[in-house]
Amino acid sequence: MSESNGAMIEMIKVSKIYQPDIRALSDVSVSIAQGEMFFLIGMSGAGKTTFLKLLCNMETPTNGLIEIAGRDIQKLRGKTLARMRQKIGVAYQDFKLLTDRTVAENIAISMEVSYKKPQHIKKRVRDLLDRLALADKHDAITGELSRGEQQRVALARAVANSPTLILVDEPTGNLDATTTRRVMDLLTKCNHSGATVIIATHDDSIYRDTQHRIMELRSGKLHLIREGLPQ
Numbered sequence: 219m220s221e222s223n224g225a226m227i228e229m230i231k232v233s234k235i236y237q238p239d240i241r242a243l244s245d246v247s248v249s250i251a252q253g254e255m256f257f258l259i260g261m262s263g264a265g266k267t268t269f270l271k272l273l274c275n276m277e278t279p280t281n282g283l284i285e286i287a288g289r290d291i292q293k294l295r296g297k298t299l300a301r302m303r304q305k306i307g308v309a310y311q312d313f314k315l316l317t318d319r320t321v322a323e324n325i326a327i328s329m330e331v332s333y334k335k336p337q338h339i340k341k342r343v344r345d346l347l348d349r350l351a352l353a354d355k356h357d358a359i360t361g362e363l364s365r366g367e368q369q370r371v372a373l374a375r376a377v378a379n380s381p382t383l384i385l386v387d388e389p390t391g392n393l394d395a396t397t398t399r400r401v402m403d404l405l406t407k408c409n410h411s412g413a414t415v416i417i418a419t420h421d422d423s424i425y426r427d428t429q430h431r432i433m434e435l436r437s438g439k440l441h442l443i444r445e446g447l448p449q
């Protein structure tokens with residue numbers, strides 16, 4: 219994805235109403251810079267997952283415009299849409315893993331789809347498993363792991379192919395403090411390598427001391443909690 223005025227994401231007056239009448243997002247406008255790490259907080263049901271799903275085209279807005287790297291994502295079709303999707307890594311709240319496949323197979327998928335060399339894939343999978351304290355789970359069947367382990371596999375899969383945009387939904391919900399730190403270290407490393415990272419969470423331990431921008435969804439509206447410091 220190419221740069222557009224330094225913005226990775228432009229949301230302009232975006233609303234999402236689910237049928238029959240659930241207003242999840244209401245006139246949300248925000249610009250998120252290329253290379254920014256951005257925390258999206260809010261109570262349960264505040265619309266965080268909806269916000270992320272709109273960005274990865276899993277849901278369409280009822281009103282408003284969403285641009286990623288300068289392109290209106292609702293207008294993307296065919297190969298252009300597929301190419302953009304390859305540049306977005308998503309760790310879903312419900313993981314969406316292939317539970318009958320091994321951990322390594324799950325993490326390798328996005329790299330295989332973009333024809334990375336087997337040698338590179340092997341090395342990357344091992345490295346991510348090491349970083350996330352899952353080295354001994356390489357050949358485990360994913361559906362047999364604990365929720366906290368599956369959560370980390372979902373994260374490893376999301377970042378494996380070095381996407382330009384990383385969307386993570388509650389990445390630490392099932393984790394202890396030490397493992398939470400590992401997850402945040404990995405996301406920070408991705409961010410330092412240039413990725414724009416958007417983290418939806420209500421785990422205040424991961425944003426309490428951050429120097430990155432924090433915004434909160436409340437009653438479908440987006441409020442600034444803290445400006446990020448220049449990095």
Ligand SMILES: Nc1ncnc2c1ncn2[C@@H]1O[C@H](COP(=O)(O)OP(=O)(O)OP(=O)(O)O)[C@@H](O)[C@H]1O
Nearest residue numbers: 236237240242260261262263264265266267268269
């Ligand atoms: N597919 C859907 N159909 C109808 N309503 C939905 C749908 N998805 C979400 N909602 C509703 O939209 C609102 C926002 O939901 P969303 O999942 O985006 O919130 P959230 O902040 O991610 O919550 P949580 O922290 O509990 O995951 C909620 O009232 C939810 O019930």
